[in-house]
Amino acid sequence: MSVVDLHITHTISNGIKYFKDNEVKFNELFYDIGSTLRSAYFNKLSNLSVSFDVALRKKQETFPLITVSVEENSSDTFQMLGNRGFQQKLVLLVNQTCDVNIFVDDLDTMRILHRVIQASMLIFKQNFLAIGYLNIQFEKASKIEIENELTSSNVDLYKRSITFDAQKQVKASEPIEEFDGPWELNPNIIESK
Amino acid sequence: MLLNTPAQSLTKTRADFRIEEFRKLIKQKGLRIEWQQTIECPCFLKSSSSLNLNLSGVNDINANESGSNPSCAACGGSGFIRHSAQEIKAITTNAGGEQEVGKYGLYRREKIKFTLEPEHLPSYGDRFIMKDSVIIYRDKIEITQAGSCTLNKVPQTRNLNLAAGLTPVNILYIHRSDADGNALADGEVDLADITLNGQVLTFNNPATTPVIGSKISVAYYINPSYVVINHPHSIRDTFVRKNAAEIPSPMPVQVECKMEME
Numbered sequence: 139m140s141v142v143d144l145h146i147t148h149t150i151s152n153g154i155k156y157f158k159d160n161e162v163k164f165n166e167l168f169y170d171i172g173s174t175l176r177s178a179y180f181n182k183l184s185n186l187s188v189s190f191d192v193a194l195r196k197k198q199e200t201f202p203l204i205t206v207s208v209e210e211n212s213s214d215t216f217q218m219l220g221n222r223g224f225q226q227k228l229v230l231l232v233n234q235t236c237d238v239n240i241f242v243d244d245l246d247t248m249r250i251l252h253r254v255i256q257a258s259m260l261i262f263k264q265n266f267l268a269i270g271y272l273n274i275q276f277e278k279a280s281k282i283e284i285e286n287e288l289t290s291s292n293v294d295l296y297k298r299s300i301t302f303d304a305q306k307q308v309k310a311s312e313p314i315e316e317f318d319g320p321w322e323l324n325p326n327i328i329e330s331k
Numbered sequence: 332m333l334l335n336t337p338a339q340s341l342t343k344t345r346a347d348f349r350i351e352e353f354r355k356l357i358k359q360k361g362l363r364i365e366w367q368q369t370i371e372c373p374c375f376l377k378s379s380s381s382l383n384l385n386l387s388g389v390n391d392i393n394a395n396e397s398g399s400n401p402s403c404a405a406c407g408g409s410g411f412i413r414h415s416a417q418e419i420k421a422i423t424t425n426a427g428g429e430q431e432v433g434k435y436g437l438y439r440r441e442k443i444k445f446t447l448e449p450e451h452l453p454s455y456g457d458r459f460i461m462k463d464s465v466i467i468y469r470d471k472i473e474i475t476q477a478g479s480c481t482l483n484k485v486p487q488t489r490n491l492n493l494a495a496g497l498t499p500v501n502i503l504y505i506h507r508s509d510a511d512g513n514a515l516a517d518g519e520v521d522l523a524d525i526t527l528n529g530q531v532l533t534f535n536n537p538a539t540t541p542v543i544g545s546k547i548s549v550a551y552y553i554n555p556s557y558v559v560i561n562h563p564h565s566i567r568d569t570f571v572r573k574n575a576a577e578i579p580s581p582m583p584v585q586v587e588c589k590m591e592m593e
Contacts, residue, residue, distance in 0.1 A: 175381035178402035193434040197471070198592065200483055205434050239434045244409045246401040287431070288438055289589040292409045293369070293456040293558050 142234045142304050143192045143206040145266065146259070150204060150238065151190050153258020154251075158184055167257050183250050193239065201290055202251060203241040210234050228311070234304040235277070241285060243292035248282060255300055272305040347571045350449070353583050357448055361420030362463045364445065367413040369456035372406035374399050411456060418462065422446040428590065439466075441590040443557055449567075449581035457559045459588055465489050465552035467503065472549060474541045479533045486527060486551040501527060503550040510544035520547070557588035 157164045161180055168176045189199035193207035210232050238255055242248045256276060266274045278301050285297040378384065378393050401408035428441025445459060453459075465487050472480045488501040505520035524536035532549070534540035541547050567582040 170383060172381045172383040175376065175383075175401070178400070178408075182401050182408060191436055194432055194436070196432055196437045198437045198439070198469070199435070201592070203435060205436065207434055237434075241435050244401075244407075245398070246408045285435070287433060287440060288435060288592050289558055289560065291458060291556065291558070291591050292411055295592075 140208045140210055140234055142236055142271075142306070143208045145269075146206045146236055146238060146302065147190050147192060147204070149262045149265070150206075150255050150258050151188075153262065154183070154186075154188055154254055156258070156261070157254050167253060179246065179250050182246060183254070186247065186250075188251070193237075201241055201243050201295065202247055204251070204255070205239045205241075207237045207239065208234055209237075228309065230308040230310075231272075232306050232308055234306060236302045236304060237299040238302065239297060239299050241288070241295055241297050243290040243295055245282070245296060248296055248298060252279065252298065252300065259302060266304070270306065272307065274302055274304040277301040277303045341572070341577065342575075345572075348569050348580065348582055350571075350580060350582065354448060357420050357422055357446070357583070361422050362461060364419055364421045365416060365460040365462055366419050366451065366453070367416045367458040367460075369411050369413055369454065369458065372399055372403060372410055372412045374403035374406060376400055413458060419447065419451050421451075421459070423461070423464075425587075435592075438592055439590055441555075442560075442587055443590070444563070444585055444587050445557075446583050446585045449583060452584055453559050453586050455559055455562075457586075458556060458591075459559075460554050460556040462554060464555060466555045467550055468553040470549045470551065472547050474543055474545050474547065477543060478540055479531055480541075480547065482530045482532060482549060482551065484551075484553045485530055487554050489552050501551055502532075503552070504548075505532075505550075506548045507539070507541045508545045508547070510542050512546075556591045558591060559586045560589045561587035563587055 164180050165176055186202055189203045191199055191205050193205045212232055240251050280299045282296050282298045285295040288295045376398055378391055399406060399408050399410040406412045424444045426443040431438050431440050468484050470483050474480050486501045488499045490497045491500050502522055507518040508514045520539050524539055526533045564585050567584055569580055569582055570577040571580040
């Protein structure tokens with residue numbers, strides 16, 4: 139399991155708090171709607187008690203709920219550095235596809251959280267780079283769907299996943315062991331002459 | 332073509348549904364339910380003041396969309412308002428489900444059927460809160476003020492037949508962490524050291540009062556609540572013979588409901 143889901147969960151949590159505490163910045167974020175609706179959206183955000191978790195946690199949460207799940211893959215194209223020897227480190231380059239799953243029971247909350255999450259990842263992007271991410275960028279947002287498995291007091295639950303792609307180097311040092319013997323293949327293999 | 336069928340004598344004895352007997356069953360053996368009816372909220376957004384959209388001098392009209400107003404005092408933007416909350420009785424059957432873990436975490440996927448008197452005809456989205464039954468809810472609360480916290484759900488008291496006699500119980504267990512995120516090895520809170528007022532839990536022993544910034548886990552009883560999702564017998568009406576006349580008579584109704592996650 140990766141740690142990027144933890145990084146994103148805490149980033150979004152702090153991003154939401156940042157916009158809750160800063161109406162001016164919130165208004166800048168929602169510059170393209172009228173002041174009446176913008177004020178209603180800010181009040182809605184201010185009164186939200188958002189639950190955060192990584193996906194698949196065995197804990198029942200309340201809504202709105204944001205969970206983060208990660209799929210990791212690698213590309214041969216980018217593995218040139220990965221085999222051996224970058225500053226005596228073994229390096230694996232991974233692409234981490236992170237789904238920020240939003241579960242809400244009204245559509246306006248979805249609109250607000252969608253944009254606030256995108257903005258949170260933007261304003262804290264430098265912090266990701268500072269701890270070693272090569273990049274982290276928005277990839278896509280899924281269409282809104284009804285989450286049929288769940289029911290809330292407002293009957294229907296809506297879900298949407300916002301996907302970010304993080305590039306990261308996983309580094310590992312070899313055990314320190316001087317190589318002083320003759321070149322020896324695996325003794326169990328009979329060397330052909 | 333008109334398809335008339337032959338005339339039939341209606342005087343012979345036949346089985347009629349006796350609504351009084353079923354009412355007796357519901358009123359005697361039914362469980363108490365708080366029934367909240369549901370209707371779409373009539374609120375809406377005015378495009379002129381809400382969207383900041385300049386339509387090139389066209390005289391702006393509202394889109395007549397079904398969207399709700401996020402600042403609506405009645406629905407809070409959910410689009411539904413609940414009305415006519417009242418206590419009724421219902422026969423409950425087929426309650427069952429399973430715990431599932433998904434991207435959303437843990438969910439108690441549970442369904443139940445309620446059989447109600449004909450006058451209590453529910454519709455999609457209506458909410459039922461069982462007043463005589465409880466389930467255990469496991470809560471996790473961040474402590475943000477000294478000496479007390481508010482639980483996420485409304486705890487309920489159940490009288491348990493224990494060795495010491497009938498004992499009212501609402502909170503089952505509390506465990507504390509420190510402010511650094513570690514559960515305390517001796518973090519169990521003695522239930523004699525707390526008082527509960529509605530959803531507010533107050534800690535009376537300074538030695539075991541959780542500090543601000545810590546969290547507590549709490550297990551307590553709550554009333555399960557459900558929303559209507561299905562009408563297995565959407566129409567249930569019949570004719571009952573009375574004084575040689577066939578009288579239309581509504582029958583008890585049954586709905587299938589799903590437990591709320593929230």
